[in-house]
Amino acid sequence: MARAWHPTNPSLRKTVLRVGGLALTLGLFACGQVSTSVFTPSEPSLAVADVASKADGPPAGYSVDDIYSELERMMARDCDRQVKAIGNLIYTLCTVSDAEGQLITLSASSALTPEGDGVAYWFRSSGELYAVEYLHTGEILVLVPAGQQTIIELVPQQDLQVITDAARWQALTSGALEAVADIQTQIEVQAQLETRSDAAVEAGPPMALVKVAREGGDPHHRWVTFEVPQAVTSSSAWGGALRWYDAHLATMVALTADQFCGHQSARGAYFNYEADGGSIFMGQIFVSCSVARSVIETYGQGQYAWVVLEEAWGDAESLDQWVPDLPDTMVPQFRQTVVQQLTPECIETGGTRLCPGDRI
Known part of the structure; x- marks a missing residue:
């Protein structure tokens, strides 16, 4: 199950x-x-x-x-x-x-x-x-x-x-x-x-609030804010080897593959990763469509992450996004082949340079 x-x-x-x-x-x-x-x-x-x-x-x-x-x-x-x-x-x-x-x-x-x-x-x-x-x-x-x-x-x-x-x-x-x-x-x-069901409420907060920006003048890429409730993403997600950081990146990969790469001209998505409910900037992570598809092909989608997906025009939906299944035995390989590839970068916003770890 x-x-x-x-x-x-x-x-x-x-x-x-x-x-x-x-x-x-x-x-x-x-x-x-x-x-x-x-x-x-x-x-x-x-x-x-x-x-x-x-x-x-x-x-x-x-x-x-x-x-x-x-x-x-x-x-x-x-x-x-x-x-x-x-x-x-x-x-x-x-x-x-x-x-x-x-x-x-x-x-x-x-x-x-x-x-x-x-x-x-x-x-x-x-x-x-x-x-x-x-x-x-x-x-x-x-x-x-x-x-x-x-x-x-x-x-x-x-x-x-x-x-x-x-x-x-x-x-x-x-x-x-x-x-x-x-x-x-x-x-x-x-x-x-x-107002979610009792079962969902007992399961805890969503994995992330995912805010999708307008496409603007670039139809090939999507820009997304990926807000998570955890202040410390290096801690164990469920008591095992998988960290919250690993789980968050796996969710970004799955979202890219399923939500942002449906058109043949799509190239990928830029995620502005924010921890502690949007208070800590964790870096901008680019997930290309080719990488997302390769990861899904390798690790499958054997479990789901609950996310709230908010579109630029204001619509929001609660989404059970299927993501890679990562038991403890697969975590080292996932970190080596995926986490080390998806490196967070600094960004310039409003004349201010934000780098991983900066308070927002």
Whole structure:
């Protein structure tokens, strides 16, 4: 039998807002589960080059008092609120259904704990973006819908600024929609893990969360993030000779053969291997289609690994991926012929060089 790898006062309003915003992200921490992602807050000043013009004063209804009153009202709205703690991240999503049954997002956020760094997004009842709040700086950017170019900027201890910048207005809107889509995906994946059958739950967490990037301009290769829960991958996977590192590489090989090499022009997959729920970069590993097929031909696929496969467009599925069967007697050969071939490499990302062992 195959073994399963389961493997009033503006300053007072500002105080209320900060407490309220953090309450949104941190107030229901007990609802969370295991880590799947690492969050890095984006700096608002880097979203778009600042080519804005400054106006004399805010439009009617957008004074400091007006904005904080509106945000307090938004916090008090009834909604279907979902809160998931995933490792050191808190994701929140607040939605309602319209008359046609379509979901409308009222607010969403992602934040690190216990620091509270993160971003919150506030939407009007119509679904239009109202404001972006950067929890780590206290900065709030309010989008005025008329003309789609006016941004009200509130920064703690500074005067309110009115910015006219259509490009930045659009970038904030599209960025918010992308961020909310990612938050929805994270919450949905976590919900899948929480509702698995009792037998699967007893078997432990998945072998990996596998995030597949968009193909981009290269149709011959796939780029994948391979997140695993283990912080120490050199330890024994199930008490035998097989290490978690060996099991992870065997799973990458099987995924490459079965999921990423179906087209005759496919050449292989690049795996950004991340341990400790995405906190430790283990290196980028390239698995070619020829190597993957050769390994499967040599070692077979006699057992399965449970993985969560998340596609770039947001779909996620729980997958029992058949992988090589590696009893203790086969482990030395597997390490010599496979592990030593699949060497992890450093990568450049966002101007930063990441090498195996670096914290993310």
